Amino acid sequence: MDWIWLLSYLALGAITGVFAGLLGVGGGGIMVPVLTMMFAAQGFNPEHKVHLALGTSMAAIVPTAIASARAHHLRGGVVWPAVRGLAPGVLLGTFAATFVASFLSGIPLAIFFAVFMSAVALYMMIGKPPHADRILPGPVGLGAVGSGIGGVSALVAIGGGSLTVPFLVWCNVPMARAVGTSAAVGLPIAAAGAAGYIVNGWGLSGLPSHTLGFVVWPAVLAMALMSFITAPLGARLAHRLPVATLKRVFAVVMVLLAVKMLHGVLVG
Template identity: 70%
Template structure:
């Protein structure tokens, strides 16, 4: 058990730093790695992806708080956008957890892999927005929030892989888009965690120390580590250009998604 706790701590260190740096919740890293770790620990194969999704969502809560506070201290959170996106995000995230609970691990893994490949491609292309484009009104933001929340719940991400590109597409400064995305990640994580707890409630074949589809030893270890490292990543985001780092992260995302797909399909 000790070696797994250490592994969760190391995963939390990495995901916390990346969450602060890119304004993501860290699920892009946590979900594929947790899937591999849960398979290695002998968890029920029909639930390993669901457990990885739910555990990742719960771990994103403290990560988002730490990242949000750090970006807010730099004045890089666009709170009107957060308030506009939040209602749709909560509804979309919670509803999508029920869809995820009905799916078997293979479709979830394939969807995760395809979606993260698309995200990586968008990072690399780095297309410039129309200079006249602005953020939509409350109804538009709520609709966008619902889409972000729904996809986020299916792949257990904090939404940053969609929120940041959307805000930049609306001509929000990159650092502000990252900080705003970190704040948006909190309602996604809270609604998603609740949904995965409810959808896994009472299943007999889940491992000890789980509540629904949330495995708490992993959450606790990752939360402690990520809470410490998220501010470091956030600070770096305001000091360095991120174009090259985005390309490297895109490559990492694709590799992790493919590894998750291979693990689920061959087990």
Template identity: 65%
Template sequence: MDFLLLFYFLLLGAITGIFAGLFGIGGGGIMVPVLTFLFVQQQFPTEHVLHMALATSMAAIVPTAIASLRAHHKHNAVIWPAVIKIAPGILFGTFAGTFLASYLSAEPLAIFFSCFMAFVALQMVINRKPKPTQQLPGVIGLSSAGAGIGIISALVAIGGGTLTVPFLVWCNIGLPVAIGTSAAVGLPIALSGAVGYIINGWNQTGLPAYTLGFVFWPAVIAMASMSFFTAPLGAKLAHRLPIPLLKKLFALLLIGLSMQMLITVFGN
């Protein structure tokens, strides 16, 4: 494999880890557009570059999700009964979402991803927080919410924090605990998503070497190895840097990357 490409994967993992630590995100918003661009440059099958980007991003989130989960658990910031109740819906929704994503062509997937990232960016800019109005629902309610979160997470390769945290805050869960619980929920999302994309890409022909299903493992290993170490650095920076300004800059970055992905997908 091209050593320059490996360097790009390592750099992408390092940057993603820092932003993950700063903002508590899985990193798909950064990884998917950049991976799509890199895969196109490598002349990977055009019809599958976005599927591979989503799958590879989801698999790379797994180690980061484990590290984040452990850190929040040590601070007693995870509501494990809620995680257990929401997990079945998360697993089903994410797994089903990979089938939907694999069925769709790159163009509608790129449009949905870009629109969703624009929504995330807008939320970061206005910093709007949902008003708590009720308590956590029962098993059926949590599983249903988990299914919806899982489907969208599979389509845009996010750890789920963008959706899970506002939902938990809306249910009168304090923000630190909501973030910690969301981190725990991010692991089944990443695992189920990665497995789903592997299954859906299993019989696809023409995929590059070192690919299992739609997951391109050299990128996963390189990105995960870096993000695992840089995520704690991002968490430390979060306590020293002006987060409101950083959120606005990060929102602009998400919009720019999403636009670049649209150009990459529709320009080929």
């Protein structure tokens, strides 16, 4: 691998680690559009570049989620009953949705990514405050919500934060704790998603070297190394920034990522 791409993967991992800890988004929302453009620049098969970005991002999120969740846990920022309730549905929904993603071309996936991210950003910016008496649902309700979060997360290769954070805030979980809980939920999403993309890309022709299914391992290792280091920095910021500021940052990042993803697939 050219050293310039290795340095690029390291830089991308450092940046996504900070945002993973800060916003509980796992980092996939940043990695997918950037990796799509990087893979295109390296001459990867256009038919597979988005799928490779999705699978590689999912695999790289695993250590990022571990570092981010641990940092939030040490600050009392993880609602573990919610994590336990969401996890079974998340695992099932994520793994199943990777099979759907494998049959879609890059353009539909990119459009879905952009529309989804923009809708989440709009909700976080102008969404009405939740009713004061609203609380988290029981195990069955959390399992159903987890399936939906996992399914959407697999299609856009995010750690689930773009759905988990708004859902928890809607249930009156404080923003900082919603971010921390989302970081923990991102671990089963990433693990199931990475496994699914490996299975669905297994044995396909036209994939670049050093891949396992739809996962490019040199990129995973480089990004994971840096994100594991920088995720705790973002977690510290999440517990210091005002709620309104955190929501604005979350929304702006989502919109920028949506635009970047569409540009990378439709133009670049």
